[in-house]
Amino acid sequence: MEQDQGDDAHARDWLEAELADTLDEDYELEMSEPALSLEIRKIYRKAHPPSLERRDYFRKLLELQSELIKLQDWLQYSGEKVVVIFEGRDSAGKGGVIKRITQRLNPRVARVVALPAPSEREKSQWYFQRYVPHLPAAGEMVLFDRSWYNRSGVERVMGFATEDEVEQFFHDVPEFERMLVRSGIRVIKYWFSITDEEQQLRFLMRIHDPLKQWKLSPMDLQSRVRWEQYTKAKEETFARTNIPEAPWYIVEGNDKKRARLNCIDHLLTQIPYEPVPHEEVHLPERVYNKEYERAVLPPELYVPQKY
Structure with missing residues (x-):
């Protein structure tokens, strides 16, 4: 019972978050269109x-x-x-x-x-x-x-x-x-x-x-x-x-x-x-290699940050 209530609460939280995000996108599209x-x-x-x-x-x-x-x-x-x-x-x-x-x-x-x-x-x-x-x-x-x-x-x-x-x-x-x-x-x-x-x-x-x-x-x-x-x-x-x-x-x-x-x-x-049945998904731990050093990439590979 508690599990079901927790799932319902999670679903409501997801819906509210998605609703806020969708509204933001909709406003953005509306504002970006030229004035008719x-x-x-x-x-x-x-x-x-x-x-x-x-x-x-x-x-x-x-x-x-x-x-x-x-x-x-x-x-x-x-x-x-x-x-x-x-x-x-x-x-x-x-x-x-x-x-x-x-x-x-x-x-x-x-x-x-x-x-x-x-x-x-x-x-x-x-x-x-x-x-x-x-x-x-x-x-x-x-x-x-x-x-x-x-x-x-x-x-x-x-x-x-x-x-x-x-x-x-x-x-x-x-x-x-x-x-x-x-x-x-x-x-x-x-x-x-x-x-x-x-x-x-x-x-x-x-x-x-x-x-x-x-x-x-x-x-x-x-x-x-x-x-x-x-x-x-x-x-x-x-x-x-x-x-x-x-x-x-x-x-x-x-x-x-x-x-x-x-x-x-x-x-x-x-x-x-x-x-339908779903397998429970778990995010695996990242593997760290102490020997690895991340290469420095040349700046011209990056998209300019104009905005």
């Missing part, structure tokens, strides 16, 4: 009711991230394989939630895959071929920041795929995902949904922020022009690929903080992880 247009700020604030308090948000995020660590341990212990697909509108928040999921995890266990546009050689291959090498081995979770659903989304809307190729994709993808599930891979699919007005505001924020302009590509700007075409493509994708073995889950993304928490919380419910 005051008019854009006013518009954005007016369009958004108050979200979660910063401290409440980070406290819950840290609690969920501690559960993700337990999930990671279970994956390694059980040898399970997980694929998580993140799709949705440009600027809908996919990257933000992926960053929070992987933030405290071992990158050898939780890998992010964000493939560039296919090369000429890849265009000549079986469509799914470029994705297959990135599928998880035992004990791994792979997060696809966009996936094979590019074919029924951006490739279709922008004219990079013919209607015959899109139709072939719709015919193939349910069986492809069933094959993955039969092979022992859990497939979880998220669609991040935001309103037309919210995407416009986020694009404006990126345009006016030099540190975020890299996030805007010509393809992103075209997505504004072709909003309705993307909507139709999304609706058909859901209708034809929402299979029992790998259903779609929609994340309401207008409120970034709530979207991140809701998505992580839901992801944790989709995998039956449980506590």
Whole structure:
């Protein structure tokens, strides 16, 4: 009983320390960003009711991230394989939630895959071929920041795929995902949904922020022009690929903080992880050699201490 109380107290102390550190980092990031247009700020604030308090948000995020660590341990212990697909509108928040999921995890266990546009050689291959090498081995979770659903989304809307190729994709993808599930891979699919007005505001924020302009590509700007075409493509994708073995889950993304928490919380419910045995870790004593003398390194090897 005393041991349990001690563990609980230790966990609370850890949470408070991590919370303080995370808040410091968040403030630092906020202060380092260039001042945005005051008019854009006013518009954005007016369009958004108050979200979660910063401290409440980070406290819950840290609690969920501690559960993700337990999930990671279970994956390694059980040898399970997980694929998580993140799709949705440009600027809908996919990257933000992926960053929070992987933030405290071992990158050898939780890998992010964000493939560039296919090369000429890849265009000549079986469509799914470029994705297959990135599928998880035992004990791994792979997060696809966009996936094979590019074919029924951006490739279709922008004219990079013919209607015959899109139709072939719709015919193939349910069986492809069933094959993955039969092979022992859990497939979880998220669609991040935001309103037309919210995407416009986020694009404006990126345009006016030099540190975020890299996030805007010509393809992103075209997505504004072709909003309705993307909507139709999304609706058909859901209708034809929402299979029992790998259903779609929609994340309401207008409120970034709530979207991140809701998505992580839901992801944790989709995998039956449980506590796994751990060997007690002890830090070994350092070995000292009386004969050893540390060499003096030349000063030019050191990074200048400007700060």
